[in-house]
Structures are given as C-alpha cells and as structure tokens.
Amino acid sequence: MYKNPYGSVALITGASSGIGYETAHKLAKLGFRVYGGSRRGGESIRYDEGAINMLQLDVTEEESIKRAVDEILEKEGRIDILINCAGIGIAGAVEDCSGEEALRQMDVNYAGTLRMIRMVVPFMRARGNGLIINIGSVGGVFSIPFQTLYSSSKFAVEALTEGLRIELKPWGVKAALVEPGDVRTGFTAARIYAKDCKTTAYGARFTQSIKQMEHDELHGKAPDAVVKVILQTIRSKNPPVRRTVGGMYKVLVFLKRILPSRLVEALLDMMYPKSNVK
Ligand SMILES: NC(=O)c1ccc[n+]([C@@H]2O[C@H](COP(=O)([O-])OP(=O)(O)OC[C@H]3O[C@@H](n4cnc5c(N)ncnc54)[C@H](OP(=O)(O)O)[C@@H]3O)[C@@H](O)[C@H]2O)c1
Numbered sequence: 001m002y003k004n005p006y007g008s009v010a011l012i013t014g015a016s017s018g019i020g021y022e023t024a025h026k027l028a029k030l031g032f033r034v035y036g037g038s039r040r041g042g043e044s045i046r047y048d049e050g051a052i053n054m055l056q057l058d059v060t061e062e063e064s065i066k067r068a069v070d071e072i073l074e075k076e077g078r079i080d081i082l083i084n085c086a087g088i089g090i091a092g093a094v095e096d097c098s099g100e101e102a103l104r105q106m107d108v109n110y111a112g113t114l115r116m117i118r119m120v121v122p123f124m125r126a127r128g129n130g131l132i133i134n135i136g137s138v139g140g141v142f143s144i145p146f147q148t149l150y151s152s153s154k155f156a157v158e159a160l161t162e163g164l165r166i167e168l169k170p171w172g173v174k175a176a177l178v179e180p181g182d183v184r185t186g187f188t189a190a191r192i193y194a195k196d197c198k199t200t201a202y203g204a205r206f207t208q209s210i211k212q213m214e215h216d217e218l219h220g221k222a223p224d225a226v227v228k229v230i231l232q233t234i235r236s237k238n239p240p241v242r243r244t245v246g247g248m249y250k251v252l253v254f255l256k257r258i259l260p261s262r263l264v265e266a267l268l269d270m271m272y273p274k275s276n277v278k
Pocket residue numbers: 013014015016017018019020037038039040041057058059060084085086087088108112135136137138139179180181182183184185186187188190217220
C-alpha cells in the first residue's frame with residue numbers, strides 16, 4: 001500500500017474524465033480503494049492492488065452526495081482522502097453572462113466543493129485524521145478575461161481552502177489546494193459559452209481570446225502532471241496551502257504575489273487579443 005499519513009480510502013469527484021479520472025486510476029494502481037463520483041457514473045475497475053468503484057454523484061445535489069457518502073461509509077467505515085475535482089467552465093464577457101449562468105458556475109465549482117466538504121468532514125474530525133484536496137486553478141490566482149465567472153469560482157475555492165485549513169487544525173484534518181495551469185482534458189470540449197456571447201459588442205474579442213485559450217489547453221500538460229502533484233500532497237503530513245502544477249506557472253503565481261497589481265494586469269492584458277473599440 002502507498003505510504004501516506006491518511007489511509008487508503010479515497011473519494012474523488014469528477015472521476016469520469018480528465019484529472020479526476022487519471023487520479024482515480026493512479027491511486028487504485030497504488031493500492032487505494034477509490035470511490036469515483038460523477039453525474040454519468042462510469043465503469044468500476046479492479047486492479048491487482050486496489051480498485052475504483054464508480055458512483056453516480058452530482059455535486060450540485062445534496063441528496064446525491066449523501067447517498068454516495070453513505071454507501072462508502074457503509075462499505076469502508078471511513079473516508080480518508082477527499083479530492084474535489086468536479087468542475088465546469090462557463091465562458092463569456094461578464095456583461096454577457098446571466099445571473100443564472102453565474103450561479104451555475106458557482107454551484108458546481110464552489111458550492112459543490114463546499115457541499116462535499118460539509119458531508120465528509122464530520123467523519124474525518126471524528127477520526128482525528130483526513131485530507132481534503134481541492135483542485136483550484138491558476139485561473140483562481142489570475143482572473144482570466146472572458147473566463148471571469150470561472151476565475152471567480154476558483155478564487156472562491158482558494159478562500160474556502162485557506163479558511164478551512166485553520167478551522168480544521170484542532171482535529172488534525174488537513175486541506176490543501178492543487179492549482180493546475182492548462183491541461184489537456186475533456187474540460188475544453190465541455191466548456192459552456194454564455195448565450196449570445198459571440199454576437200455582442202465583445203463578440204470578436206471574445207471569440208479570438210477563447211480560441212487562443214482553448215488552443216493553449218489542448219496543447220497543455222497531460223493530466224499525469226497534476227496527478228504527480230496530488231500524490232506529493234497525499235504523501236505530506238503537513239501539506240502546504242497550495243501547490244501549483246508546472247515550473248512556469250509556479251513562477252507566474254509567485255510573480256503575482258510580489259508584483260504591483262497594475263503591472264500584473266498589464267501583463268495579462270498583453271497576452272490576449274486587443275479591443276477594436278476606441
Ligand atoms: N483542464 C484544465 O486546463 C484545468 C486547468 C485548471 C484547473 N482545472 C480544474 O480541474 C478539475 C478537473 O477538470 P478536468 O480538466 O479534468 O475536466 P473534465 O475532463 O471536463 O472533467 C470534469 C469532471 O467533472 C465532472 N462534473 C462536472 N459537473 C459535475 C457535477 N455537477 N457533479 C459531479 N461531477 C461533475 C465531470 O463528470 P460528469 O460530466 O460525468 O458529471 C468530469 O468527470 C476542474 O475543477 C477544473 O476546473 C482544469
């Protein structure tokens with residue numbers, strides 16, 4: 001069994017695709033008993049060392065989370081590691097996104113993470129051990145134009161994790177962020193565009209910017225790079241607040257913390273197509 005301070009039962013949301021899928025398979029091969037959640041469920045697999053049991057779990061539905069958590073507790077009596085990986089991206093200029101779209105973005109990425117934590121933490125506190133890994137994003141450190149709703153949800157996940165760590169300290173339960181940059185997953189194809197966002201005053205710039213961003217994602221790192229960092233976090237008795245995935249993104253996140261905000265903004269502005277509005 002993979003040596004770590006928490007245990008061998010892991011629950012991973014968003015395990016049907018991308019980072020969650022690769023993490024589930026890697027952990028199962030290392031001997032973890034993995035429970036993978038997603039709306040579509042998926043195939044359960046047994047490896048020589050461990051196994052993945054896929055469950056139907058929608059992080060926007062309290063009942064669905066409860067059913068999944070109850071099932072794991074009944075079988076295992078514990079959840080040692082929770083990895084909150086479920087996420088979606090809604091793209092569009094802020095002005096072009098409806099309140100409904102904003103709530104949907106926050107509901108999956110932020111409130112979904114919060115619901116999972118609230119359901120699992122009581123059992124971790126009772127055992128006086130446990131690890132929660134929240135998959136944030138470099139987009140949760142820099143607000144990315146035309147993905148501002150997505151960035152808002154990931155900024156919120158950063159805040160959630162930072163406060164949670166301090167609240168959980170007396171019980172020895174740990175929480176940490178893993179922040180990927182561009183990763184080649186199903187995320188790009190699953191992205192939702194705000195209704196009519198291509199035909200408004202922002203349309204041309206939005207279309208060019210999102211094309212560039214999607215190109216970067218499709219040529220980004222393979223999910224294994226994120227899995228490696230998740231494994232480092234699982235091995236840590238006292239994980240750091242955040243681990244950014246990849247050397248270049250680490251440097252960017254560091255610069256964000258030390259450079260004046262106006263300079264960071266100017267650099268970000270330079271990265272994306274310019275406005276044709278005078
Ligand atoms: N790809 C990137 O470039 C990148 C960069 C930084 C951060 N991230 C973050 O990494 C995480 C994983 O994304 P990914 O890149 O692996 O994307 P992905 O391949 O699209 O996987 C997303 C997963 O989330 C699940 N999901 C979506 N809505 C859900 C809901 N309501 N309830 C439960 N599961 C739900 C999906 O499964 P179902 O559709 O079956 O529900 C899928 O398994 C996300 O939080 C994302 O924000 C990704």
